[in-house]
Amino acid sequence: MLSNANIVANLIAEDMRGNSKHIEEVVTGMGADPSSRIVVLDSQAKVIYDTSENNNIKGKTLVREQILDALEGKDVVSTYKEKEVGTVVQTAVSVISNSEIAGVVYITSVASETDDFIKDIRWLFYVISIVVCILIGILSAVMADVIVSPIEKLTAKLSKADFETDGELVKFKGSIELESLAAAFNNLSGRLTEMEEKRRSFVSNASHELKTPLSSIKLLSESVLSMPEIDQETVREFMTDITGEIDRLSKIIERLLSLTKLDTEAEPLSLKVTDLNEMSQRIVKSLTPVAENKGIAITHITEKEVIGMADREKMWQVVYNITDNAIKYTPEGGKVEVGTYDDGKDIRIEVADNGVGIPEKDLDKIFDRFYRVDKARSRESGGTGLGLSIVKELVNMHGGEISVESIVDAGTRMKITIPKRLG
Ligand SMILES: Nc1ncnc2c1ncn2[C@@H]1O[C@H](COP(=O)(O)OP(=O)(O)O)[C@@H](O)[C@H]1O
Ligand SMILES: [Mg+2]
Numbered sequence: 153m154l155s156n157a158n159i160v161a162n163l164i165a166e167d168m169r170g171n172s173k174h175i176e177e178v179v180t181g182m183g184a185d186p187s188s189r190i191v192v193l194d195s196q197a198k199v200i201y202d203t204s205e206n207n208n209i210k211g212k213t214l215v216r217e218q219i220l221d222a223l224e225g226k227d228v229v230s231t232y233k234e235k236e237v238g239t240v241v242q243t244a245v246s247v248i249s250n251s252e253i254a255g256v257v258y259i260t261s262v263a264s265e266t267d268d269f270i271k272d273i274r275w276l277f278y279v280i281s282i283v284v285c286i287l288i289g290i291l292s293a294v295m296a297d298v299i300v301s302p303i304e305k306l307t308a309k310l311s312k313a314d315f316e317t318d319g320e321l322v323k324f325k326g327s328i329e330l331e332s333l334a335a336a337f338n339n340l341s342g343r344l345t346e347m348e349e350k351r352r353s354f355v356s357n358a359s360h361e362l363k364t365p366l367s368s369i370k371l372l373s374e375s376v377l378s379m380p381e382i383d384q385e386t387v388r389e390f391m392t393d394i395t396g397e398i399d400r401l402s403k404i405i406e407r408l409l410s411l412t413k414l415d416t417e418a419e420p421l422s423l424k425v426t427d428l429n430e431m432s433q434r435i436v437k438s439l440t441p442v443a444e445n446k447g448i449a450i451t452h453i454t455e456k457e458v459i460g461m462a463d464r465e466k467m468w469q470v471v472y473n474i475t476d477n478a479i480k481y482t483p484e485g486g487k488v489e490v491g492t493y494d495d496g497k498d499i500r501i502e503v504a505d506n507g508v509g510i511p512e513k514d515l516d517k518i519f520d521r522f523y524r525v526d527k528a529r530s531r532e533s534g535g536t537g538l539g540l541s542i543v544k545e546l547v548n549m550h551g552g553e554i555s556v557e558s559i560v561d562a563g564t565r566m567k568i569t570i571p572k573r574l575g
């Protein structure tokens with residue numbers, strides 16, 4: 153309608169001053185449909201031409217907001233409701249002649265056709281909406297089946313899963329996501345199985361270790377009780393043995409407690425600027441009598457100070473334990489060497505001996521709880537098999553590493569590195 157009005161306005165631009173004949177020709181020539189009415193007005197809003205037959209207002213002034221707007225140069229399209237006929241669309245455009253607004257073309261049209269069109273579209277909308285809803289419903293049901301039923305299967309498998317039988321518990325083919333979920337679960341269950349195994353062997357080892365001295369104590373005291381006549385000297389001998397076993401028990405329990413403390417992280421590190429060279433020197437000094445007792449030459453490779461952030465008490469335990477081991481597992485006449493070095497970013501502590509050594513197959517096990525290469529020898533020298541597992545845990549707490557090189561009957565070298573963490 154707007155473009156029709158513009159065409160009329162252009163065609164009649166030259167005729168605004170009096171040529172009403174041509175205006176009529178143009179307007180009727182447009183062949184507008186009978187439901188629309190075209191009114192041409194001059195710049196005073198006086199009707200020059202009107203296509204209406206039964207309500208012709210030619211010669212009258214028609215004042216409407218849209219027409220006044222058009223006289224100010226604004227093209228207007230709007231609708232209004234009229235009783236009986238319904239929605240009417242109206243448009244008003246200005247007629248420009250010699251770059252002045254010379255009049256207005258005003259067209260009204262009953263919108264019954266447009267209404268019908270809109271109704272049709274509305275219907276189409278309803279139908280499409282219903283169809284889409286139904287499709288979504290069906291699709292959701294299918295998707296739910298595709299997604300939920302495998303998850304249900306997986307859940308059923310998982311709840312039946314037995315951690316003890318095997319690691320590869322859940323197998324799943326089909327959906328990539330579910331396959332990776334199953335893989336993650338298998339991984340987790342593998343780790344749980346491993347942990348469970350460790351826990352079990354720990355408990356059984358601990359019970360065994362505690363039981364051994366207890367059995368000795370029982371045996372010793374029963375022997376004393378079973379002797380009808382017993383002299384003071386023999387009682388003293390038995391009692392000394394019993395006390396020794398009790399000391400052993402206390403030592404194991406003490407170490408177990410310190411391990412659990414480390415496990416639960418009840419005791420956090422207290423890092424302080426520490427001279428680890430001075431510390432290892434002191435340890436060597438304190439262990440020198442023990443070594444000399446065994447005829448072992450213990451030396452400390454003195455260097456300048458080696459400063460880093462460390463928990464002195466814990467690092468003391470670490471170096472003390474491995475130096476103590478070196479003395480313990482070195483026969484008479486051997487030698488032990490302790491050295492602390494500055495590696496730039498790290499601090500390295502090495503303890504070397506020329507003792508019994510460790511067989512290659514045992515090298516990665518000596519850090520396990522209760523593991524001892526030679527149980528009898530270790531027990532004889534007061535070992536519990538817990539020392540190195542505590543050492544390893546303490547080194548790890550410092551963010552460091554411990555490694556071992558060893559040759560049977562030639563000697564062992566323990567190497568610890570911890571980051572300096574200065575600045
Ligand atoms: N310097 C070493 N030379 C030879 N064997 C060693 C040395 N240090 C540790 N081991 C072996 O590693 C085992 C575990 O050490 P550790 O945890 O300290 O237990 P233990 O209480 O027996 O000393 C020891 O029983 C010993 O067999
Ligand atoms: Mg030890």
